[in-house]
Amino acid sequence: MSPHPLFDLTGRTAMVTGANTGLGQAIAVALAEAGAGIVAVGRSAMTETAALVAGTGAPFREIRADLSSVAAVAPLMEEATADGTKIDILVNNAGIIRRADAVDFTEADWDAVMDVNLKTTFFLTQAVGRAMIDEGRGGKIINIASMLSFQGGIRIPSYTASKSGLAGLTRLLACEWAGKGINVNAIAPGYFDTNNTSALRADPKRSADILARIPAGHWGQPKELGGAAVFLASAAADYVHGIVLPVDGGWLAR
Numbered sequence: 001m002s003p004h005p006l007f008d009l010t011g012r013t014a015m016v017t018g019a020n021t022g023l024g025q026a027i028a029v030a031l032a033e034a035g036a037g038i039v040a041v042g043r044s045a046m047t048e049t050a051a052l053v054a055g056t057g058a059p060f061r062e063i064r065a066d067l068s069s070v071a072a073v074a075p076l077m078e079e080a081t082a083d084g085t086k087i088d089i090l091v092n093n094a095g096i097i098r099r100a101d102a103v104d105f106t107e108a109d110w111d112a113v114m115d116v117n118l119k120t121t122f123f124l125t126q127a128v129g130r131a132m133i134d135e136g137r138g139g140k141i142i143n144i145a146s147m148l149s150f151q152g153g154i155r156i157p158s159y160t161a162s163k164s165g166l167a168g169l170t171r172l173l174a175c176e177w178a179g180k181g182i183n184v185n186a187i188a189p190g191y192f193d194t195n196n197t198s199a200l201r202a203d204p205k206r207s208a209d210i211l212a213r214i215p216a217g218h219w220g221q222p223k224e225l226g227g228a229a230v231f232l233a234s235a236a237a238d239y240v241h242g243i244v245l246p247v248d249g250g251w252l253a254r
Contacts, residue, residue: 003034006236010035013059014233015080015087015128017067018094020046022194023144023222027091030226031233032058036089039080041065061085067094067120068112077127086137089233090128092121092166093144097159097196110158117162122169129173129182138181140233143170145186145244147251167244174242183241185232190248192220215250 002008014031018024019040028038029052037059040046046062053060065076080087095117098109125141132139147153148160149167166186173184191197191210201207201219211219228247231237246252 003230007230007234008035009089009230009233012088012233013037013039013085014089014091015039015041016091016093017041017124019049020044021048022196023189023192023225024091024093025049025052026222026226027093027229029053029056030223030230031089031091032056032060033226034230034234036233037061039063039085039087041067041076041094043067067124068116070115070120070123073120073123073127076124077131081131086135087128087131087139088137089140089142090125091142091144091229091233092125094121095144095162095196097156099155099199101155102157105157113158114162117159118165118169121166125169125173125184129177132182133177133180136181139183140237141173141182141184142229142232143184143186145170145188147188147190147246147248149186149188149244150246150252170244171242178241183232183237185237185240185242186244187225187228187232188244188246188248189225190214190220190246190251192222192225194222213251213254214248215254218249220247220249 014036016028019028020042032038032053033056038053039061041063043066050060065072143166145167146163148163153160170186225247
């Protein structure tokens, strides 16, 4: 069955970073199911993602890139657009996390997280946004924020700082680019069953405490995030700018 016209992404191309597993993979598949071609970006092989997208019939291309450095942005953009491809949708999903008490947190762990989660994210967005503006065609940019864009958390100072910064950056870019036909928004996932939360799920007390606060009664599954991404990437969200949309099972409502 074809998607509703407002949500139909046929003919669009979406670049999704960190698309090899978890939330990035689920978002890539959801966008492909809505008709978008996928440029999947990641450090490791994306064989599973490729197979899932193939099942939708959407075009798929894999690009290996290490987004821990801004130096990756220029060659990534060159490879992505060398054949004339235009990036209509950018999903900034790639991110890392480091855990330690604030009094013990190292500069190396601070820099590693900020570089991937905020610095490279900004400069990749800048590159994609510049092309959208120069070509006068607009587009959709979706940042993957976090519950830590709203809350403090514990033992993840650089992650909290980066995700709070990403929420602010989303609003700034929306203010600058909305009039140029570019929608910049963010999704804030709650507690999902992914690699980033494996340490929490392995801790019986922390896992139980988290689950007790989620009104939906379960950890999120990656596929439960796809609809929000399709919405923000589609014509249904043409007048939506600068929001940070929680997809959290009701966590923030508790």
